[in-house]
Amino acid sequence: MRASRFFISTLKEAPSDAEIISHKLMLRAGMIKRLGSGIYNYMPMGLxxxxxxxxxxxxxxxxxxxxxxxxxxxxxxxxxxxxxxxxxxxxxxxxxxxxxxxxxxxxxxxxxxxxxxxxxxxxxxxxxxxxxxxxxxxxxxxxxxxxxxxxxxxxxxxxxxxxxxxxxxxxxxxxxxxxxxxxxxxxxxxxxxxxxxxxxxxxxxxxxEFHVIADTGEDALVYCPSSDYAANIEAADALPLISMRAPAAQPLVKTPTPEKSKCEDVAALLGLPLTRTVKSIVLAVEKNEGKEIWLLLLRGDHELNEVKAGKVPGLGEYRFASESEIFEWFGTKPGYLGPINTKKPVKIVADRTVANMSDFVCGANEEDFHYTGANWVRDMPEPVVADIRNVVEGDASPDGKGTLAIQRGxxxxxxxxxxxxxxxxxxxxxxxxxxxxxxxxxxxxxxxxxRILGAAIEQNFDDKGIIWPASIAPFEVVLCPMGYDRNEAVKAEADKLYDGLVANGVDVILDDRGERPGAMFADWELIGVPHRIVIGDRGLKEGALEYQGRRETSPTPVPISQIGEFIRAKLAG
Amino acid sequence: MRASRFFISTLKEAPSDAEIISHKLMLRAGMIKRLGSGIYNYMPMGLxxxxxxxxxxxxxxxxxxxxxxxxxxxxxxxxxxxxxxxxxxxxxxxxxxxxxxxxxxxxxxxxxxxxxxxxxxxxxxxxxxxxxxxxxxxxxxxxxxxxxxxxxxxxxxxxxxxxxxxxxxxxxxxxxxxxxxxxxxxxxxxxxxxxxxxxxxxxxxxxxEFHVIADTGEDALVYCPSSDYAANIEAADALPLISMRAPAAQPLVKTPTPEKSKCEDVAALLGLPLTRTVKSIVLAVEKNEGKEIWLLLLRGDHELNEVKAGKVPGLGEYRFASESEIFEWFGTKPGYLGPINTKKPVKIVADRTVANMSDFVCGANEEDFHYTGANWVRDMPEPVVADIRNVVEGDASPDGKGTLAIQRGxxxxxxxxxxxxxxxxxxxxxxxxxxxxxxxxxxxxxxxxxRILGAAIEQNFDDKGIIWPASIAPFEVVLCPMGYDRNEAVKAEADKLYDGLVANGVDVILDDRGERPGAMFADWELIGVPHRIVIGDRGLKEGALEYQGRRETSPTPVPISQIGEFIRAKLAG
The missing domain is CATH 3.30.930.10 (Bira Bifunctional Protein; Domain 2)
Known part of the structure; x- marks a missing residue:
């Protein structure tokens, strides 16, 4: 392809509504052009x-x-x-x-x-x-x-x-x-x-699911570096962190926790580790028989996994309860809720870890009060037990072969x-x-x-632009002649090299636009073509061209006579 | 491609709602499958x-x-x-x-x-x-x-x-x-x-417009066999068939034509050629100033060209007048209308040929009556003159280089x-x-x-099925082994030939389904693959295969040793 017969349209700045790097770079490189919300023209370079x-x-x-x-x-x-x-x-x-x-x-x-x-x-x-x-x-x-x-x-x-x-x-x-x-x-x-x-x-x-690994990914991928266990965090099994419930050792005490509605604050006030606290999440389900209110209990340092919650029998169609529902069933406001002495009966689900805790801290269903020394059976009935939390880095792998790590995808x-x-x-x-x-x-x-295009860029870019993997780059090789429009020797060598590469089936673009070198190089670094060959007057006098890979920081001189073989070797891998 | 890894689905009969041959054959050959009105799955063969x-x-x-x-x-x-x-x-x-x-x-x-x-x-x-x-x-x-x-x-x-x-x-x-x-x-x-x-x-x-020539085409294409004039009938210039208007020779006579509302019947009744009659077409246009009624006059043997009518100044947005409008403006019903003595004023447009007619027959604006001997100027004012008819076979070419022919496209x-x-x-x-x-x-x-697919078939089919041009056939060559599933020698030769053709870049399908020969041949004739090679036990004993082109009526034996070269020659054209 000759650039003069193609359509190249680069921008110095991305439009302000582009939020992430791949979006910015695709707009700047002229790969896509917005037509409406979430609707894009795929421009020649992107196509x-x-x-x-x-x-x-x-x-x-x-x-x-x-x-x-x-x-x-x-x-x-x-x-x-x-x-x-x-x-x-x-x-x-x-x-x-x-x-x-x-x-x-x-x-x-x-x-x-x-x-x-x-x-x-x-x-x-x-x-x-x-x-x-x-x-x-x-x-x-x-x-x-x-x-x-x-x-x-x-x-x-x-x-x-x-x-x-x-x-x-x-x-x-x-x-x-x-x-x-x-x-x-x-x-x-x-x-x-x-x-x-x-x-x-x-x-x-x-x-x-197949995920492209990128720090900017929306999904958390859980995997075990020492085994082949891998799951989306939505689906990753969280084992109980306490293998067996210890007997109750403390009395149940209602303790003032004025204006402390978060587990972190309550733990700090009481001088206890966060892992001794239990947090409450209230869900509502509309059934034919009427509304049900459910209380889900997680250890203070854990997060609810909404997908897992939806798999608890009876919770298929849940929603989060409103503040007024919470007041009606618990008699107090969020921040002080717990499984003991609710105002109206609720269904209680404890995460696997919570189910094995003893002497824990939970809300007292009274504003500005929590219980310490709460214990299953003694203070409240056995709960339904389920895996309802997100795993965290360092948790045991469900396959028993190590501990879990998390990356974004x-x-x-x-x-x-x-x-x-x-x-x-x-x-x-x-x-x-x-x-x-x-x-x-x-x-x-x-x-x-x-979406592959966006994901590939999120994984492969630098401050100059996109770095396409060779197999999906818009062109594999770009020829950049310095002064194509005014230097006969450069033009002749560039044309010859171009024809030779085309004849050998190389996916090459010749930048015959006559742009200044700085603008020309910036365009191709932004667009992200993996291999660049510069044809310049000075080099030609010494019988050499300059090669630079997109990830390389400086050019390599290559004798003209060897350029074909050199490129073949680069493309082979 | 091996047929066993592809999807072939042929039908003996086309569904009854398929009206034209290309539609029937595409359905029967399993090229398309209807999903809804005007909405089709493109099946693997059609794709x-x-x-x-x-x-x-x-x-x-x-x-x-x-x-x-x-x-x-x-x-x-x-x-x-x-x-x-x-x-x-x-x-x-x-x-x-x-x-x-x-x-x-x-x-x-x-x-x-x-x-x-x-x-x-x-x-x-x-x-x-x-x-x-x-x-x-x-x-x-x-x-x-x-x-x-x-x-x-x-x-x-x-x-x-x-x-x-x-x-x-x-x-x-x-x-x-x-x-x-x-x-x-x-x-x-x-x-x-x-x-x-x-x-x-x-x-x-x-x-x-570019038209594929086919008798079943919806469009009439006008062309001059002795020049390069060619136009869609919608756009083809119709010259006047009478070069100059002759002076009036007959008196205007109102003649009873009971129950003769068509030009053909009136001409027959009066013993005149159809070319002496003029037919009336009434159009209505809604303007800001009110409704306009227009009378368009064509020679009895000519047809209105609706596209040309729309280009007459003032007729841009016309519609056909209703019967009640006709009655209101002409005082009678369709079949007896004419330009003389309309009940209310109408705008009159005469086709170029009609404008040069003398002593013609037209409706008298009275049921069961026509005028004979009607003449412009003497009996009615000069009309607006315009080209509003379809050309007919034999008309003079507008470029003056011969007469026109018509074909469908x-x-x-x-x-x-x-x-x-x-x-x-x-x-x-x-x-x-x-x-x-x-x-x-x-x-x-x-x-x-x-649409190319349908048009190609309308132009290229026989009673066995589709005959694809080689460049757009689903496969260029089909290999039909007789008893692939039960004859080792046939299977071995078929596989070898297939591998050889694939290695040479030939777009070939091997029918390895083990179908009976009759059904297998019928499938490929229906699908319309241009080149067929049969690998049979009897032929193999004599060292030969059988080649048959889709338009040929009998096979040609080809020595196995020459089959590669033979096929290459066929594909080359």
Missing amino acids: RVIRKVEAIVREEMNRAGAVELLMPLVQPAELWQETGRWDKMGPEMMRVKDRHGRDYAIQPTSEEVVTDLVRTEIKSYRQLPVNFYHIQTKFRDERRPRFGLMRGREFTMKDAYSFDRNVEGMQQSYRIMYDAYVRIFNRFGLQFRAVAADNGAIGGSGSH IEVGHVFQLGDRYSRDMKATYLDEGGKPQLMQMGCYGIGIT | RVIRKVEAIVREEMNRAGAVELLMPLVQPAELWQETGRWDKMGPEMMRVKDRHGRDYAIQPTSEEVVTDLVRTEIKSYRQLPVNFYHIQTKFRDERRPRFGLMRGREFTMKDAYSFDRNVEGMQQSYRIMYDAYVRIFNRFGLQFRAVAADNGAIGGSGSH IEVGHVFQLGDRYSRDMKATYLDEGGKPQLMQMGCYGIGIT
Whole structure:
């Protein structure tokens, strides 16, 4: 590509609404251009990266036996009603009526459509397994679109869907996809981690997320450096930190703690470690029989894990209780709540660690008072015990093979075992060897194509700009002639080198714009092309060009006669 | 590709709602699968064809200097309001509100977005010309979606937009695109014709359509076999068939024509040729000053051209008059209308041919009566004269170089000179050499990617199925082993041949499904792969394979040792 036939548009400053580095750099490098909230033009430079990401994904999906098709963007509501998701999906799913008043979804994902397709196309066990995928524009009407391509509303996703005869088959298809994802992320040249994850709203029985490691990641990834345990913090098992409950040693004493409503303050006032305190979180659940109020107890230094809370039997549809509800059930305000002598009966859930504590401090359900020496059984009944907290760095690994560490990640892929979640509602069956209809077992597998760009940059940048991994860079090599528009010798050498590299299939751009060297170098450092060759008058007189890798701080002179081989070696790795 | 790792799904019969051959064959060949009205899944077999079409389009667009980007599907209403098209587009444009109640268009086309992009990116004359294109999903909520991919609601289009400093530049960009389109359609291997066209609702000053020739085409293409004149019938100039008006020779006579309301019947009754009659068409226009009724006069054997009628000054927004309006203005019912003695004043437009007729027959504005011997000036004032009819086969070519022929075509491409239609409304300016802002001159260029598939089939099929041109066939070569699942020698030879072809970059599919030969051959003839090689036990004993081209009626034996060279020669053309 010659720069004069391409479109390069860089900015010195990022627009002020760009919050994170990848968003800023993509705008400055002219990769994307905002059209509306969470909606971007993919500019020529950005589109090249997207196409490279897509090509790698496509190759590895095909290699893994998945078959590409393309499902529609505008999907009839009827299919979404079959699975109940028309109602469940909420405002994130954009809905539209056609001229006849019929309802359609602008697809956020395609489980329903692919299941509909498969239930009519697949008749016999002989046709299974199948795995269909497409790479396609999606729309999700995020409440707060932000961070450029990281949380846009319109974005590109690869979504694949496997169908199998039974659970074992599904697990095998899942494993094949998991392995393909590992190859894909390796080929991207990104540091990543696959972690066990929560299935969330999509349903089903098991899933893994693929995260690009970056300090700016929204997710906390829990892993064990001495084993292969890894999970999103949402799904990471927190073991009890106290293995057995000690007998009560202290009397229950109601203690004044005026204006101390936080565990930290109460512990400080009482001269006790924070780990002796218990904090209270109040949830409400609307049931047919009426409202239930639940009290969740965590050790003072721990944090509630909202996903885990939702898995406690009976808490599926919880919300946080209002202050007036708290007053009605506990007789006091937040900050002084506890499990002993509530005003009205509440259901009590203790985190695994709290369940094994003795002689602890908790609110007394009276303003400005806490209990010390609180003990299970003696002072209050045994609670329901559940894992409801986030693990913390240093916790024992659930596999017993070490202690846990935490790092930040950006979710870019997710694989799910869905089982018959969709095939059951949509009656997607095949005939087995005996001629009996059986439900297909399904998996689904997503990669956020456009989000990869943001994640790659969050992991790879410096103060000059983006540092693309070679496999997804918009161009692999840039040729920077000094004075292309006014120095014949430089122009001739640059053109010759360009033609030679093109003939050898190198993805090269020749900057023939005639920009001043400083501006030209700054552009390509911002854009993040991994390999740069400078063709200058002075060097030419000595028969040399200058090579500089994007992460290098100074150039290397290379004799003209060796430049082809030199570049080949650099590109090889 | 091995068939066992692909997805092949053929049908003996097409669903009953498929009306035209391409729609039927695409459904039967498993290329597409209906999801909703005008909305299709592109199945793996069909998607391969789409990708090949896209690749050819992309290569030629890039070669012509256009730059690929990707504009969003969901576009803010504000931009469409700037050009007034938010209101003008009507129900074909799907509109959607986001969770905050903001209006968006699901884009049917991207003039507004690209003009917005260019007005902020392009500052100086030095940056022009530019030509941006994307290949993308579009949605148009057609009133009556039909014919499969031919008139779907969701479809894929390539749309390009050029911006120039002045009209000459625009015309040059237009010519470059025109030439690129010729290359593209040649590479598709389709018979096509470029014709001058009407600009329609998109506006601007000139355009050409590219049509795939097919008897089933919706459009009539007018061309002159002895010159390069070619136009869509909507835009083809109809010259007067009578060069000069003869003096009146007959008296005006009111003649009873009971129950003869059609020109054909009146002519037969009176024993006159149809070419002596004049037919009346009544249009209404709502103006601020009130309703206007217009009478358009055509020779009895001619047809109204509705596009041309709309270009008569004052008729821009016409509709056909209702029967009650006709009664009010003419005092009688349709079938007996004419220009003489209307009940209320009407504006009269005569086609160029009618304007030169003398002693003609027309309705008498009285039920069951016509006039004979009607003459301009003597019996009624001179009319407004305009070209308002469709040309017919044998008319003189407007370029004076022969007579016109007509064939049917399917519109698959359209290039437009838009001028400043959009840049004016959206203030898309650049600074000229003198530092003064000037409006950019714009062109736009579309290709209906998915419609190409339908058009290619309408032109290339037989009673066995589709006959793809090699350049866009889903596979170039199919290997059909007879008994792949049970004959070791056949399997070994088929695998070897397959591996060899793959290694040589041939786009080949090996049918390793173990189907019976009849079903296997029928599948591939239906799917339309251009080259077939049969590997059979009997042939192998004689060291031969059988080759058959899709248009051939019998196979050619080819010695195994020569098969590579044989196929290479076939693929070369």
